[in-house]
Amino acid sequence: MRDALYMPALVATRFNPDLKVKYTALRDAGKPAKVAIVAGMRKLIEMANALVKADRKWASKTA
Known part of the structure; x- marks a missing residue:
């Protein structure tokens, strides 16, 4: 299951505004x-x- 969500999560961190903010905040931390x-x-x-x-x-x- 984990492998099936990796690519959608990767795309979402780039194009979904909410997930992009969360991803950026974690990376900045x-x-x-x-x-x-x-x-x-x-x-x-x-x-x-x-x-x-x-x-x-x-x-x-x-x-």
């Missing part, structure tokens, strides 16, 4: 890149579980 990406993986799982629990679809934030 001195965490290794892999640790920051794994944190992004966990965040993706938490978001997916919340969407399933609420029975709703992903809605991107509008500016």
Whole structure:
């Protein structure tokens, strides 16, 4: 399961504004890149579980 989330987390840390902020904050705090990406993986799982629990679809934030 962990391997299946690595690439989506890597892409999300670059293009999803919320995950990018979290990734950058961890990197600025001195965490290794892999640790920051794994944190992004966990965040993706938490978001997916919340969407399933609420029975709703992903809605991107509008500016």
